[in-house]
Amino acid sequence: MTGKVIPSCKVAALVAGTLSLTPFSASADAENGERLFRACAACHQIGEGAINRIGPQLNGLVGRLIGTVDGYDYSDTLSEAGADGDVWSEAALSAFLEDPRGYLPGTSMVFRGIRDETDRTDLISYLIQEGGTSEAAAEAGPESGPSPEIAAILAVEGDVAYGEYLSSECTACHRGAGGEDIPSIAGLAPSVFIAGLSAYRTGEREHPVMNMVASRLGDEEIAALAAYFEAQTTE
Amino acid sequence: MNFNRRAFLSTTAAVGATLAAPMIVRAQDGARPRVVVVGGGAGGATAARYIARDSEGAIDVTLIEPSRAYYTCFFSNLYLGGFREFDSLGHTYGNLASSYGVNVVHDWATGVDRDAKTVRLAGGGDVPYDRLVLSPGIDFKNGAVPGWSTAVQNRMPHAYKAGSQTQLLRAQIEAMPEGGTFAMVAPPNPYRCPPGPYERVSMVAHYLKENNPTARILIADPKETFSKQALFEDGWLRHYEGMIERVGPDFGGGNVEVDAEAMTLSIDGDVQNVDVCNVIPAMQAGGIVHAAALNEGDWAPVSAYDLSSRLDESVHILGDSAAQGDMPKSGFAANSQAKVAANAIVAAFTDSRQFPARFSNTCWSLIDTDDGIKVGANYEASDEGIVSTGGFVSEVGETDEVRAETYRESIGWYDAITEDMFG
Numbered sequence A: 001m002t003g004k005v006i007p008s009c010k011v012a013a014l015v016a017g018t019l020s021l022t023p024f025s026a027s028a029d030a031e032n033g034e035r036l037f038r039a040c041a042a043c044h045q046i047g048e049g050a051i052n053r054i055g056p057q058l059n060g061l062v063g064r065l066i067g068t069v070d071g072y073d074y075s076d077t078l079s080e081a082g083a084d085g086d087v088w089s090e091a092a093l094s095a096f097l098e099d100p101r102g103y104l105p106g107t108s109m110v111f112r113g114i115r116d117e118t119d120r121t122d123l124i125s126y127l128i129q130e131g132g133t134s135e136a137a138a139e140a141g142p143e144s145g146p147s148p149e150i151a152a153i154l155a156v157e158g159d160v161a162y163g164e165y166l167s168s169e170c171t172a173c174h175r176g177a178g179g180e181d182i183p184s185i186a187g188l189a190p191s192v193f194i195a196g197l198s199a200y201r202t203g204e205r206e207h208p209v210m211n212m213v214a215s216r217l218g219d220e221e222i223a224a225l226a227a228y229f230e231a232q233t234t235e
Numbered sequence B: 001m002n003f004n005r006r007a008f009l010s011t012t013a014a015v016g017a018t019l020a021a022p023m024i025v026r027a028q029d030g031a032r033p034r035v036v037v038v039g040g041g042a043g044g045a046t047a048a049r050y051i052a053r054d055s056e057g058a059i060d061v062t063l064i065e066p067s068r069a070y071y072t073c074f075f076s077n078l079y080l081g082g083f084r085e086f087d088s089l090g091h092t093y094g095n096l097a098s099s100y101g102v103n104v105v106h107d108w109a110t111g112v113d114r115d116a117k118t119v120r121l122a123g124g125g126d127v128p129y130d131r132l133v134l135s136p137g138i139d140f141k142n143g144a145v146p147g148w149s150t151a152v153q154n155r156m157p158h159a160y161k162a163g164s165q166t167q168l169l170r171a172q173i174e175a176m177p178e179g180g181t182f183a184m185v186a187p188p189n190p191y192r193c194p195p196g197p198y199e200r201v202s203m204v205a206h207y208l209k210e211n212n213p214t215a216r217i218l219i220a221d222p223k224e225t226f227s228k229q230a231l232f233e234d235g236w237l238r239h240y241e242g243m244i245e246r247v248g249p250d251f252g253g254g255n256v257e258v259d260a261e262a263m264t265l266s267i268d269g270d271v272q273n274v275d276v277c278n279v280i281p282a283m284q285a286g287g288i289v290h291a292a293a294l295n296e297g298d299w300a301p302v303s304a305y306d307l308s309s310r311l312d313e314s315v316h317i318l319g320d321s322a323a324q325g326d327m328p329k330s331g332f333a334a335n336s337q338a339k340v341a342a343n344a345i346v347a348a349f350t351d352s353r354q355f356p357a358r359f360s361n362t363c364w365s366l367i368d369t370d371d372g373i374k375v376g377a378n379y380e381a382s383d384e385g386i387v388s389t390g391g392f393v394s395e396v397g398e399t400d401e402v403r404a405e406t407y408r409e410s411i412g413w414y415d416a417i418t419e420d421m422f423g
């Protein structure tokens, strides 16, 4: 299964101007891309019915304004890029995926990056194959916002002192700042944090440790933790 | 005053001389409640840091710990296997003092006068407390393995308290003759770190496979079964086929005797020459628990709600020393218990709230390069003790990717928990 790369429709302003625009190989290996996407699937959905999770849904990504999926609470970095009219070109995506935090400092996406250029090309090819480009997505209709489960937690006002106590369980694994091998959760936006824990709690996102941790968190606990961690800085 | 410390002193006399630091207990300002923590390990360092941090200076926290650097037992097996530098296991107390205002006293606690509420120091003097926290880890039971005592630990190391013992064991493994025998006498339950001996066997096997592939490993084990057994045995078969032999109790694994002079191990009367003999004897609560008469048998019974001693409410006992119920004796567990006790102690002396106790534990083990496994559970408090409410364990047949991810996770945990302990 080798997908052809659809040439990007409107390559607009790059977020950083210094990038060389390497043309993407027409023979990108979408099967390799599919394999690479497994790392993204922990946080992103793509394809029919894709909804926002820890990360925004990725339909119609190429050509889409950065940081503009409805109902998703982006970091300031991504929201501002979108407000400036920056669009996800293939080249911008490639640079972002190589080193997310290097390319868009301040992004809340915790991902090491993909060093190999061919791999990035293959992955982008897969993203286009599965999610189309932006015009196609526009026809599919707007995104539906948070699920009822997440909305219920968002409606609870988090008790920060309780959250601080509960957080002491988390800090055995999640460091205040940094954390190469376990993602940092300090400073996460509540919507992202809540969507994450909720997905672990339902089992939608699979990870033995986090499924266990989330299994005994009620809505009140998750809301308290979200309120506490939101206020933590990552330095 | 009744300092019942005879037996305790005899085991610590060897190190006592170098550790007698001057007592530097802060001048009493009367008003501030005093919490004294004995033992700066997984339980004690965490408790000291959380109490100092969460009380924001309202509580005077003193930590009594003889060593200037704490070498973690966790990941010490990885050092034996060559996956970790020895220095990376060491952590100091500077940050607890400078960033959190903990008064760190490098000395041994030799006794507790529970009526006067004071802790006696080896270097002289008594430290008064309003609340006492004991987290002294384990001591070995004398005579548990015939022929072995701490007097011969330099010929037959336990390496079950990390530091020079761990380095000694590594040096002995390196010095093994070609095709030699590494023997381990495994401990009976309960003991610290249930998967620890078997992770160690894996790491020794990894080292030998690379450096001395015809060497063999012999385990004499008094237990029918052990933690993560199916996972370890599967891993040993995949990575170290034919190298490891375990003699269980049915074949005399519980009936052993050693001769440190002759370097022999006898299993059920069958005497063998061995090149390294890693004796991990039966364990009991750290000596200070016994000196304070807070034990019932080998361990210290505690309430699951705040880890307070069932024999004295003003003393909390954490970690390996505590008989708390279902939690394994692990660094993760000691750290988890410390936070519950800290919350209760801070709430007792300030207007901050006390929340319901909740505990968790996850223990990772490394079998070979990028082949990590884990086991974990949630726990809660009950009148009977800490009870498990469910958990998970790695499975046989997981993909290489999952195993590599599990190992990376353990590295993330190590960095996080040591930061959680020492700031």
Ligand SMILES: Cc1cc2nc3c(=O)[nH]c(=O)nc-3n(C[C@H](O)[C@H](O)[C@H](O)COP(=O)(O)OP(=O)(O)OC[C@H]3O[C@@H](n4cnc5c(N)ncnc54)[C@H](O)[C@@H]3O)c2cc1C
Binding pocket: B038, B039, B040, B041, B042, B043, B044, B064, B065, B066, B067, B070, B072, B073, B074, B075, B076, B077, B107, B108, B109, B110, B135, B136, B137, B138, B159, B160, B161, B192, B193, B196, B197, B200, B286, B287, B288, B318, B319, B320, B321, B329, B330, B331, B332, B333, B334, B362, B363, B364
């Ligand atoms: C080989 C090995 C591997 C392990 N691997 C893991 C692992 O992967 N994960 C995990 O969670 N756990 C692991 N553990 C278990 C873990 O190390 C212990 O369970 C944990 O350290 C217990 O914490 P503690 O506070 O009870 O005791 P410790 O951490 O041992 O701390 C006790 C401290 O008290 C001090 N002390 C003792 N007596 C006195 C006294 N009288 N006065 C003053 N100070 C005193 C000691 O110097 C020491 O620093 C492992 C253990 C071993 C041996």
